[in-house]
Amino acid sequence: MSDRSDEVAEATDRGERPTDELLEETERLLSEPNAEVDADSSADASAAAPTNAGATEDASSRSRLPSLPRPSLGARFSPKGFLALVAALGVGLVAGGLAVPIAGELVGTFAVAFAIGLATSKRRYLEVGAAGAAVGGIAAVASNAVLAVAGSGRAVLAVGVAAGLVACLVGYYFGRDLRNGLFRDLE
Template structure:
């Protein structure tokens, strides 16, 4: 049973008026807080934006509502477009040099004739098959560098005798062709395997 005090207390609570808030008002205030445009003390802009209907603010472009000027975002986009990493990744190049060199040495030890070419081709094929991003420039540079160094190292006597340019040219050509063809076929197989069946 309820006592008289509890009964009166319940009666007083029922007389209290609770303020109900519309969902749109709550979303509008949340949007103002997150965008940093509203509820800043003492600014006329915040008062004007709080009184503004939500539809008019939604039509305002993001650049006009943010504190950061549009030129800064354009400069950031231009800077990323001009960065060296977007065209040539030094880390990927060094990794490819190590992998192609390993393939060249392994192929030369396992297959006596044309083993180095097969090794370069095989490693380039696997890299093309396993990597998601296209890295033709890095693979080309790695293949030519490894091919040139390998040709000079294995034909040091001919290079010293005066045929240095010929030895380097043959090494560059072999490394370039083997790495690019292997990488291309690896990428082509990857595209075929990952493409959705229609």
């Protein structure tokens, strides 16, 4: 059996890297969340190490930094919640349009978003905003179909999306604010 130092010396003489160095690099690459590596680029990088000394120092210093967990989209956005909000806001839009003749759709979506903010304890501004924008855009295009077909479709859609987004976010905010005020302890 040969000595470990002899194996390392022979490997470096042949242009190969020692196993410990390869293991350290593999561990560093696996700890980086967005590292993309192919075999050719890693071999080229090891051969051209003296010319890319600054780049390898930057990479090694980044690997020493603690990686922060990145929340996934599922942690911030719930597709089921979004669909439920679209349905609820759609019902509020129709009910508001039937009850109030002028701007009733906005009043209905505001009221539903307010009620949702009052009822829920979990913050869902992203879902409420996206659902309000979707419902507002669809309602604007559907109620102004002639304008949309005549060439002003983008303008009609933009106004509907903006109005739905603002009405829902403001309603949701006020509902959450009232909920926080109702459940806060008096001092």
